[in-house]
Amino acid sequence: MITSAPVGDWTWEVTAHDDEIRPTRAVQTAAAVWNELAERNLAVPDGKVRVLARSGDKLRDVRVDESGLLLGSDPLAPQSDLAQAVARAEMLDGDFVLTIRIECPGRWLEPGFEYRAEKLFVIHVEVWDGKLLVVTLETYSDAWLTMDTRDREQPELHAANAPRLTAALEGISALLGSSPTPGDENRHAAPSATGFRDLRSEGPAYADSWGTFEGLNRASLLSARVPQSECEYESEYESITEHPVRYVSIQRDGRTLGFVWASVGDAAAGYVPRTAAGDETFDVGAKWLLRLREAHSQGLSPFAAMDWLSQRPSDPELGFIVEDTPQNAESLDALEELSGRY
Structure with a gap:
């Protein structure tokens, strides 16, 4: 099942001891994380990027906000919309918080079939005070779980998809030089350092979490637009x-x-x-x-x-x-x- 709220997430932190972490490096890091997904066919081209910069002492003070930018094969190609947004962020001085967000289309596998979701993963890269870089990866699919979000066991789906997620997490950890911190157990699943815990013996936190919560969440997202x-x-x-x-x-x-x-x-x-x-x-x-x-x-x-x-x-x-x-x-x-x- 595909969800409108994350099934799970993982976070890495990188601290700069010498050079300041500038917006260009943040985008390059986000693109490198995307490449780790793409190598496992978990992300495909056409990802959409948002570049957001806010004042460090007053986060409501937005200094740069550009969304819907295309993540191409060369993310910072001269004159691209993304490169121009990053250039505006590079001109900022003083304390600011930078956020790079990539919505990643990707594919999951089922026996004999391959399906695409327009937001299979989301990559967040945040830079605080030019020294701390925080990378968060979210997934919006239950293809990696031993039981889907409607409490049905799915051994073939898990076998086809979970190893790819594990490999991507290992690749991102090698890239960033640290292990991920799994997000907390949520209504759908329990993330682990290598993917997700097997909840078949203890059971998920909620019975039929997709049926219980997804309809309400989707209705809320729709009503907010009407x-x-x-x-x-x-x-x-x-x-x-x-x-x-x-x-x-x-x-x-x-x-x-x-x-x-x-x-x-x-x-x-x-x-x-x-x-x-x-x-x-x-x-x-x-x-x-x-x-x-x-x-x-x-x-x-x-x-x-x-x-x-x-x-x-x-x-x-x-x-x-x-x-x-x-x-x-x-x-x-x-x-x-x-x-x-x-």
Whole structure:
């Protein structure tokens, strides 16, 4: 399963005793960590970078903030957007905190198949006072676990993916000259220095952590992008249902971003984000929810709303509905399982 919050994380600290750690070195370090993932086919090109510099004594004072920068094969190639952002950070003087964040598309393996997630890993590199460099690696997949985040054992998946993660952690440790500090056990898993602890004997902290928490977290990410209605409870379809649902896929640029659904038994409809599509699924999903709000304000039933949506003029920002005829899912949970698994 792919999650919208980290399944686990690892941190390394590097202290400079002589030279000051400047922004260029921070970006080079982040790119080198990315290369360790890429060597194991855990990261693929098209990573997106954010460069953020804030005053050391007042972190709300943002001095440089550039996001959506492409991490190319030569990250600091002259005149690239990333190189120009780093150059602006290099011009800063005084005490400042620098953060480099890379969202890493990557691939995980299943028997006979290979799947891509747009945010399989995230790399954070922070520099404090020019002397302390902190590297954090987060993963947003449970492919490395002996049990997935819905409490199902997955020996073949674990065997195919966990050794690659272990090798990447070893490579990053060799690069940085220190061992990682695993993050604390969380709702999904328990990180270790070599990957994750095997929780099959003691059990995870929460039963079906994905089903318990992921829906709530995804709903929060969507609602944060949707303007509040003046008459919120009168202009929305119900967001949950115990009945089977019918759904259509939303695609843009050849990728499925999510699913618009309607209940077959009550007045519920909504949008389920495909988590493997990354943050883009939430940006697009918010726009489809606004269209559903408009359909509801016209008094349309959920099924009529789906027909109405399919007849609306195309919008490149929203993507388009793929199917001429909606597909069936036995429950909203089954559709959410599909949206989070691949």
